[in-house]
Amino acid sequence: xxxxxxxxxxxxAAASGKAAAGEEAGEESGAALAKTLQxxxxxxxxxxxxxxxxxYNKQVLKVFPxxxxxxxxxFAVGTTxxxxxxxxxILKRPKIxxxxxxxxxxLAIVHTMGNLFTNMSLGKVAVSFTHTIKAMEPFFSVxxxxxxxxxxxxxxxxxxxxxxxxxxxxxxxxxxxxxxRAGFLSAMASNVTFQSRNVLSKKLxxxxxxxxxxINLFSIITVMSFFLLAPVTLLTEGVKVTPTFLQSxxxxxxxxxxxxxxxxxxxxxxxQVSYMILARVSPVTxxxxxxxxxxxxxxxxxxxxxxxxSPINSIGTAIALAGVFLYSQLKRLQPKPKx
Numbered sequence: 001x002x003x004x005x006x007x008x009x010x011x012x013a014a015a016s017g018k019a020a021a022g023e024e025a026g027e028e029s030g031a032a033l034a035k036t037l038q039x040x041x042x043x044x045x046x047x048x049x050x051x052x053x054x055x056y057n058k059q060v061l062k063v064f065p066x067x068x069x070x071x072x073x074x075f076a077v078g079t080t081x082x083x084x085x086x087x088x089x090i091l092k093r094p095k096i097x098x099x100x101x102x103x104x105x106x107l108a109i110v111h112t113m114g115n116l117f118t119n120m121s122l123g124k125v126a127v128s129f130t131h132t133i134k135a136m137e138p139f140f141s142v143x144x145x146x147x148x149x150x151x152x153x154x155x156x157x158x159x160x161x162x163x164x165x166x167x168x169x170x171x172x173x174x175x176x177x178x179x180x181r182a183g184f185l186s187a188m189a190s191n192v193t194f195q196s197r198n199v200l201s202k203k204l205x206x207x208x209x210x211x212x213x214x215i216n217l218f219s220i221i222t223v224m225s226f227f228l229l230a231p232v233t234l235l236t237e238g239v240k241v242t243p244t245f246l247q248s249x250x251x252x253x254x255x256x257x258x259x260x261x262x263x264x265x266x267x268x269x270x271x272q273v274s275y276m277i278l279a280r281v282s283p284v285t286x287x288x289x290x291x292x293x294x295x296x297x298x299x300x301x302x303x304x305x306x307x308x309x310s311p312i313n314s315i316g317t318a319i320a321l322a323g324v325f326l327y328s329q330l331k332r333l334q335p336k337p338k339x
Contacts, residue, residue, distance in 0.1 A: 049266040057267070082219035091219065114197065129180070131298050137195060140192055161323070167319030170312060
């Protein structure tokens, strides 16, 4: 009887152990599924906010051709959102020193310039054309990293740049008007400044405290960008977003304000969601997602604005975007530079 009791206990223990293991496996599977779904939602929001930003922003720029004013409004709305998140505790308020602010200042300057140049380009040319030119970002990333960081690319990475450059050149070949040239140069300037920001962030090697994560860093840069651009607006275009000026220009006040605020909110939201995704996936996965996002924005803008696209434009854009995808894959195989 004693032996049977022990045997029964062992059987019961084994059964309970299997049940516990099954429950743990089920919990892990459920947690993994929840993370996947959450990531899917973030990617969906990233694309959605980007689409809405480009559409509403273009609609405003078509009737209100003052890109400095529009960019300042976007930074003002972003600043308001950041301050609200810090005040309510949604985002932990960062503890940052004067030395850190001084180190962040160059990043804020090039961030300001990059977004301003993008809006200048969107004001001159179609959304699809601007985003095709902005597909050149990897070219400037490789060039500036080699010049200032000494990070030499592999031959395969260099070869992947050829379809990017060739595709952009092919897509631009039929765009010869003054507006197209201005839009092209503005988009190129945006590429240079945004990639300069990435190089600067590596070069300066910011010593971030625990509370200064990527989202907080982006929020601080947004606030600094607003204070940098506001005086430039006063000295150049002047304040043109007043009701008096808009009404005297024959514009629909409610429509311009509504679209501007939606564009500004989406502008801040898509960048913040982008940082949230980057905290959860590898840079290569994020890069591929960014490439897909550009395709989605180009296609939706062409359909929404009924932009006429020639076969040469289409082929050039497709080649350039395929090159960007190839670059992101080959970049993963590139050995990391020694410390």
